[in-house]
Amino acid sequence: MSPTEVRSSARPARTGLIPLLAVGVAVAALLAAGLVGGPAAGLVVVRVVTESAAVLTIGSLLLAAFLVPPQESGTLAADGYAALRTAAWASLVWTAGAVLSVPYTVADALGQPLSALLDLSVLFEVVDVVEQSRAWMVTAVIVVLLALGCRLVLSWGWTTVLFFVSVFALVPVAVTGHSSGGGSHDVATNSLLYHLVAAALWVGGLIALLAHGRRRGAHLGLAASRFSSIALVCWIVMAVSGVVNAYVRLPLDQLLTSEYGLLVLGKTAALLALGVFGYLQRAKGVKQVVATGSGRALVRLAGVEVLLMLATIGLAAALSRTPPPTEGRTLPSPVELRIGYDLAGEPTLYRILFDWRFDLVYGTTFLAAAVVYLLGVRRLRKRGDAWPVGRTIAWVLGCLTVVFATSSGLGRYSPAMFSVHMQAHMLLAMLAPILLVLGAPVTMALRALPVAGRGNPPGPREWVLALVHSPVAKVLTNPFVALAFFVGSFYGLYFSGLYDVALDHHWAHLAMNAHFLMAGYVFYWPVIGVDPAPNKLPPLGKLGLLFASLPFHAFFGVVLMSAQYVIGSDFYRKLSLPWVPSLLEDQRLGGGIAWAAGELPLLVVMVALLAQWARSDSRDAKRADRKADADGGADLAAYNEMLRRMAGKGGSVAVAEPKADTETGNAGPGAAKPKPGTGGAGGPGEG
Template identity: 65%
Template sequence: MDKPQRATGVVGLIAVGIGLAATLAALLVSLSGDGLYDLLGLPTPDAFTRHGLTVVRVLAEVGSVITIGSLLFAAFLVPPQKSGVLDVGGYGALRWAGGGALLWFVGALLSAPFLAADAVGRPVLDILSADTLLSLVGALSQAQAWLLTAAIALLVFVGTRFVLTWGWTTVLFGVALIGMTPVAVTGHSSSGGSHDMATNSLLLHLVSAALWVGGLIALLAHGRRAGANLPLAATRFSRIALVCWIVMAGSGVINALVRLPLADLFTSTYGLLVVAKGAALLVLGVFGYFQRERGVKAVVEKGAGGPLMRLAAGEVLLMLVTFGLAAGLARTPPPESAIVVPDRVELALGFPLSEPPTVSTLLFDWRFDLIFGTLTLALAGLYLLGLRKLRARGVAWPVGRTVAWLAGCLVILFATSSGFGKYAPAMFSVHMQTHMMLSMLAPILLVLGAPMTLALRALPAAGSDAPPGPREWLLALVHSPVSRALTNPVVALVLFIGSFYGLYLSGLFDSALPQHWAHLAMNAHFLIVGYLFYWPVIGVDPAPRRLPHLGRLGLVFASLPFHAFFGVVLMGMQTVIGEAFYRGLALPWNSDLLADQRLGGGIAWASGEIPLLVVLIALLVQWARADDREARRSDRRVDSGDSDELEAYNAMLKKMADRKP
């Protein structure tokens, strides 16, 4: 079979999978009848609109996983050439990503009018006039999310037409992952009780599913066209697939428990569909793992890719059918016992707040944040794993760095999952405390932990003739143009200080308050800009720009007036930031919003003292150690007679002597 026929076979397999998924989803929608519309109190649209919405969503979801999986394959599963240009396998995966992005774009673009027609109970053809469609889409956040997703998919598609290098392929991969978030954070999981848990678990579920399913499709396409480096790609993907399956299983269980009581799992149509989806994922995970390991072993030892490719084809087909099951589940009404009308606070935050914040509640009333809590545990675990590898080789590692890193992880966990994380969305003063912890204290501790240095020592080097691995990827990230630009002292200072003024004094914070995804974005932003600012200042890790110690000290002191002035501005304001949202919560212990805001301003003004002290101590210690090392090096050069300074001094004396008459 030649290569075009092989590629056609994979396309045909995907087409069959899409057809089965769409048919299954449409069948489930038909069986559910008008139950979902009756439950929501909405008029029932015609059959074409109902089934069409399900079909275009299947197209969009399949297109997204093909795009993300193919970009994953091109960036990390097959090595590029030494020049950084993608090799044949990476270029082929990039072409697949372009096709998937085009399918993703079409499905997402069509989802917006279908969703609008479904919401108002009218045929989709009746709302296609410009005025009607724009007004409906403007009133529906999820329709807007689909349009934003379509724009991101189009951007990725255009990028695949021009990108040829490894670096830009990784950028496209990141953009594609971002493209999955708009719909996830505006769907049914983003409303009602426990919507914080539901949204976070759905994000983890969708990303891990896209990496697993999409990566397998890309591996299958690569194997069918007899691409090189199949053993390497299969080995790397097998490790990723196991992690993705674990994340999918855990996040799926959490999402199901949030939506459905255990008693309804086997007594309702919705519950049975949840069980069926879970069973399919369990079978795929367990059976696929052992069979994949056997297939990978055969590829590595014997070069026989046929068994692995046949297994991959069957696994892809079953996965795509599971997508149809998930699409049908999204259109099936939950049982009445699972419908709980939350109160005003729970509807806005995702959880109730029944008592005012006290020292006890802030310290011990925890609600685990699935995104940042999981990230924190993963970062701590990876760091300890790297430390274990160093110790196994007899390599020493400073205890202070380990303590600093683990303390930084603990600060993130405490800021997002303790009572501070619970009360932060509801009270400006508590939010400001979490802001300070995430943007100032945690980044300082993390950069002192020297995670990149640890990773570079723990990870094995690929070698001159071996394909690049995680160590080489990390080095490429450190020395990339993006890292050089972001760690520029002026850029880092503007990002760090501008976050305070741009977020709170521009009205952006008022718009972000009602959205759970915006709180996730803010927390991520605080951590990233704080890390970028303190990395070149006190970071032990190699940085794209090495500042002199005096320049580092000047950068720290340059930020102090702006930080202090921001706190003073907040304390002197007569208008309440985010007043509409806070008034809507109507918390009895937070009636004086202006006083709470002034307290937040005082916290912003005063909380920089302790982090500043830590930075100054660390900077002075590093400066003294650097001078001590330089002095020892100079002494060694003098003792050996190779001192540049000594040679220069002797040359100067000789020149002066030659000038004398």
């Protein structure tokens, strides 16, 4: 089917879903405005409309990318294109709401009416003061690009990219709300990120599924079954993250006595009702859809659930506008205010090993990655397939290294001291990626996940293959790009001023850790990775790429040790840690750690390379032996015949003897048998 045919066949019929959504958004907006009241009611109404458009955009892209299959050519099918077109319109509303949120947020923060900011010059003067207004501006830029992409792309690969962009567009506002300030803002921000992403996937995915059912789209049973699994995970994530976020913002004794606490209770009750109600309805609706292929039952059962979800969005918008209670809460210390928690004292070995503060983002992600990998190993062994123990050990150790670097005392002191930060940086960028690539996660996924089969819609295994062979993976694993990305990040982050700006923001710490891991992984993947890399290097090329990075690491450490200025000095001076009398000395210690940290990874990489080369030579030798056994040593005989012809033309040439089979002790084909008494194996002259 051509792109023109896809577009023409994807024109959805009138479904009656748009009036239902309009009513739901209106109810949610009125509910939120009534709960907040006063001048802020306008801001809350804009937030409800904007967030409704955001979840519709994300849900539609989720449907197009993962719930309905594309054509065999990789182009979206008619159902995927219809969802993509819905995302295009919803993203325009999202953009408009983000733009309107900028003046509304500024007016609310300054306590002035919106009319006072109609003069753009006044607005631009004060917009930089309010952090969340800047976040809305960033969101507007991202969503404009998203809307443009939804209008231009038609392939499944680029639709998947747009889906992840839409999820990322939630981040700027999420990390600048109530959760980003005060004590425990690291835990509050991390839990809120989980909460918002799960809510967007759940609510938006259900709306997109209903629209797909009303269109009588193809593969409805597959889409409903896949979404049912996603919805269950999202509900669990929302429940856990919501409890964690409320716990760090609200004392338990004020749960029933404060407006914030009552809104938390109302939202919790709505989520519990949605979880039970949605599970019962989808359990019945999915079975009927799979059995009959009709979406009427699913639409009839889930329509009320959508209205409840939109009402929950209204409660969430009111909750975001309502500040947490401050009665009975002590003011956070300067250290707690800047990094989210207090430090017990000097980072001794005991505190580094045992004073943990669990990182909800990286700790949860990599513990889950270890568990999923072990489940894959169990699946392989249950069906009789072997999997090297060394790969399992490497992967688990890599995951635990990330958890230790982000959640142990090392992760706890990392935001406050440059030397400790550099230790965590080296673990995340140089040791953890080595262990992770040796675990061969792609090979594990391809062997453990079921094959979709010819004529069936692509599943997770096909998605992994598409990711590995994608243009992005090929560019990132290009040797020159990987080297520049890996080495350049050291200089680009610390010597450009980015690190100074990032120190004051928790989201920037999350981004730095992600960058360290990704830069290390794409560098070591083509060097020692067991998984086939998009860009394959010869053995000497691997060794050359490894040694090419060493001088840059050493020079980076030397520059830090000899620098006469402090990187991030404003941030570290405001912390005023009594056990760091000299920030410059602490920075020079960090430089020494960076300089010396390259030795251990180099040793691990060299051992891994030697082991891989030895196994490769052994496999080549065994292949040659099997070929010789199969053809009677034809290659060796031909080689000896060539030598005899050369000897006949002049000169003496030694004829090659076949190698003895070291495993059996027998000579190869054509070998002369030992004469008695000459010391041949088993002969009379033995011993």
